[in-house]
Amino acid sequence: MKHLILGTAGHIDHGKTSLVRALTGIDTDRLPEEKKRGITIELGFAHLELPGGIQFGIVDVPGHERFVRTMVAGVGGMDLVMLVIAADEGVMPQTREHLEICQLLGVRRGLVALTKSDMVDPEWLGLVAEEVRDYLVGSFLEGAPVVPVSSRTGAGLDELRGELARLGGEAEEKKGEGPFRLPIDRVFTVAGFGTVVTGTLLAGEVRVGDEVELLPSGCPARVRGVQTHGRKGESAAAGQRVAVNLQGVEHTEVARGDIVVPRGVYRTTRVVDARLDYLPSAPKELRHRTTLRLHSATYEVPAQVILLDRDILPPGASAFVQLRLKAPVLLLPGDPFVLRTYSPAATVGGGRVLDPMPPRHRRRSTEALELLDALGGDDETEKVRRIVGGSLLSGAPLGEIAVRSGLAARRCEGVLASLLSSGEVVQVVREPRIFLSRDAFGSLKRLLLGEVEGFLRDNTLRDGIGKEELKTRIPRRSDLRFFGPLLQALEKEGKVVVDRELVKLPGRKGSVTADQAGLQARIEAALVRGGAEPPTVKELCDGLRCGEKELLEHLAVLVREGRVVKVKSDFFYAPEALAALREKLTACLRERGEITPPEFREITGLSRKFMIPLLEYFDREKVTIRVGDKRVLRKG
Template sequence: MKHLILGTAGHIDHGKTSLVKALTGIDTDRLKEEKARGITIELGFAHLELAGGIRFGIVDVPGHEKFVRTMVAGVGGMDLVMLVIAADEGIMPQTREHLDILRLLGVKSGLIALTKRDMVDPEWLALVTEEVREFTAGSFLENAPIIPVSARTGEGLDALKAELGRLADLSAEKRREGHFRLPVDRVFTMAGFGTVVTGTLLSGEIRVGDELELLPSGREGRVRGIQAHGSKVDTGMAGQRLAVNVQGVDLDQVHRGNVLVPRGVFRATRTVDARLDHLASAPRELKHRATLRLHSATYEVPAQVILLDRDTLLPGESAFVQLRLKEPALLLPGDSYILRVASPATTVGGGVVLDPFPPRRRRRSDEALQLLEVLGSEEHQRICALLVNQSLLSGIAFEEILLRSGIPRKAAETALAGLLPSGEIIQVVREPRTFLSREAFATLKSGLLGEVTAFLATNPLKEGMGKEELKTRLPKRSDQRFFTPLLSAMERDGTLLSERDIVKPAGRVVQSSASSDSLAGKIATFLGEKGSEPPTIKETMERFRCDEKTVRDNLALLVRKGEAVRISSDLFYAAPALNGLREKLVALLQAKGEITPPEYREQTGLSRKYLIPLLEYFDGEKLTIRVGDKRVLRKR
């Protein structure tokens, strides 16, 4: 079964609803006010099956100018449009506005139904047909079939169905791969079931039991049941009109304009880059920073228009813009939108979303305009390269490339695979896959080398810089997960060496000055004199009248030379003294098998200040192992 959405369009009272009823037997006017006034106010829905396995979901939109916002909500997801024009009246104001809206929202195919055929003579019908041909010239309906029909007598209905079937055969179904997306156009509650939402499934498939999320609110729920064209189904497919019973979401928590999506896949945005076509019929020029009403699918929100390459946009012109939304919305690459002014209520333009998560753009930026020129095209490799390059030092994840470009997953995989061998881009993190440009990778490596060099210039006695400290020196906008692959690359190219927990430039040798050698020697002598109870850092500072950094740098130098051993952050032993204490402990344990701290203190004369850190050091060196309050020799 091929599932397509057929929408109506046209001026008020031109017979859209009557024609749908004649085709399907379904009256789409469901409100009392609609029955009383004889006009459509809300969206109406019906379905039509044709030979050859074609099923249309029909969306009947209102024709009155006051309800254009509702009409726009119905256009989202249309595959074909049936532009309805009354033969006795011809082209009217809403006929013109509806055709503008259809073009701006990307509808590509349809036909024209000349209704009320029974109310005019053949000569008048020929004149109206000619008027319609002139009216649609240059639009997507320029060569569309024009079918005279009468909902009252049934004349022309068979011909209309035949043309709908022919157009359906030529139309591609919506993408069933990928994630489901259902803009909500109606919400109600049913006793025993709870909240039900309706809408046209734009992509993917939705199944009973699926975990879902409502955007932009972020409320979560689960699919309890699905109906398609009045029948219960387990799976809804792209191109179908669906009613979805949502569990876990109350009636007052979901509204028209919300979008049902899989949990955790999409996110809402408040800024999008787009192409904007300013209608030639617009009453005036559009100025930079103008605020208009944006409509897309079933959603509407105030939006400020940032013109990226000019200060004004004249009627009939097109430009790249950044749209800054007053409230968050779910907009994806390729989504169509229209812009309307509030007073007088008029459609002035519209276009296509190119990048739903752009940075704030500098106006007249060649770099930004270069990306926007190529977004939406089939130049997938170039798009991926530009997105990676323009991510600078932040890098960009694979899923972000998909969200921002709209490129299908397999095509993006192929494009990136084509860029990696040349080194133009680098996969810097495996999971989630994240990419940097060659230039950004080189900049980050250069920055790390600069940090190490600067650190050692002010710490000449240190062998290198601590890895964890160096990691914190990555730019804030970079991910710290970049550190390990950056360091590995620098080790491979011989820029840096990594030893234990420090990093140093390749070939670094600590050059000690005569004064530092003299001080280090004096500290070594001082440690030796103190024997098994060495001085603290503070005592050493006082003895040699120097600051803490100088003492620690010289102690680190003695440790590297093997003349001293670091027991804790504040305790250093002369190597001979520590060796003597180690030998005494081993001899005691070999003789007794085990020893308690008091017993060791009795044998060595150590105070608790030195005893506990020393025993913990020997545990850490895997000489001893603690068993309760005793130590035993670790088995080798």
């Protein structure tokens, strides 16, 4: 069975609901107010099976101008439109607006039902049909069948069914692949079952037992039951009208405009980049930063329109725009939308989403406009290449690339594999997979190498820079996980040498001037004079009249060269003095077997200021082992 959605469109009182009832036997006006007033206020639903295995879910929309927002909610998901025009009135204002909305939302097939044909003579009917055909020139319904019908007498209904079957046979079903999306157009409760929502399934398949969530709220729920066209089933597929019984959520927590999706799969957005077609019928030019009402699927939200390449968009023109939304919604690449003014309420434009997660970019940026041009095209490789390249030094995760390109995950991986093999893209993180362009990876390598060179230029005494210190110098907009792959690449290219925790330049060693060598000699002499109780770092700075940073740099060099031993952050010893203390300690331990801190002070004459740091140093050096408050000699 081929499942398609057929929607009605047209001016109020042109007979849309009567025609659906004549075709299906179903009255789509269910509200008492609708029956009392004789007009459609809310969306109505019916179904129709035709020869050839075609099943239509029919969405009947209101025709009054006050209910255009409701009509827009019904257009989302239409595969075919049945534009209803009364033979006794012809083309009217809502005929025009409904047709424009269908065109903006991407409806590409349909026909015209010329209703109330029994109320006019044949000559008038022919004139109206010709007028309608002329009006449709230039629209997606140009050349579409115009079928005179009468819902009262049944005249023309068989011909209408035949044309619908033919068009249905030519139409493509919605894609069943990927996670499902069910925009909600109606919410109600059923005694004994709880919350039920209805909508047109845009993609994928929803099954009984699925764990789902409602966006944008994120409210979790579970699918308790599924119905299509009034029949219970275990699942529903893309292109079907479906009613879903939700468990775990109250009907007061759900509203038209919410969307049911698999839990944890989709993310909402408040900013999208898009292509906007501004209608020739728009009453005035569109200015940068104008706020309009955005309609897509079954929701509406205020949207500020950022014109990316100009300040004013005249009627009839198209442009790339960024839409900044007042509330979060779910939008994906290719999703159609309509823009309407607030007062007076009128449809002025619409288009398709190009990027639901756009990076920050400047207006009139050539790179940004080229990216959007690629996203609006059919070249999948160019889309992925531009997305990764546009991420600059931040990198693009696989999931983000798939969402922004609109490609299925498997297809996205295939395109990336091709770009990886050509070297245009580099995978910098294995899990989650994050990609950089070749140029961005090269830029980061140059920046990192520049940091090494700059550090060693400013610190002539150092042989290299510590890994952790170098890691902090990666640009903030980059991921710290890039550091390892970048360092490996630089080492593989022979640009740096990694020596444990130190990153060096090949063949470079710290060098000292004559003045620096003199200072080092004075440091050594001061420590030798200090003997068992040498001067602290502060005392050395005061005595040698040098800054602490400079002193510590020289001490680090002396430690690396074995000319000084570091006991604690502010205690350094001449090797000979430390060796003498070590000998006294080991001799005592060989004789006594153990030693307490007071006994160590007794044999060395040290104050507590030096005694404790030295005992802890000998523990670290594995000369001694602490047992309680005593030390014993480490075996071996």
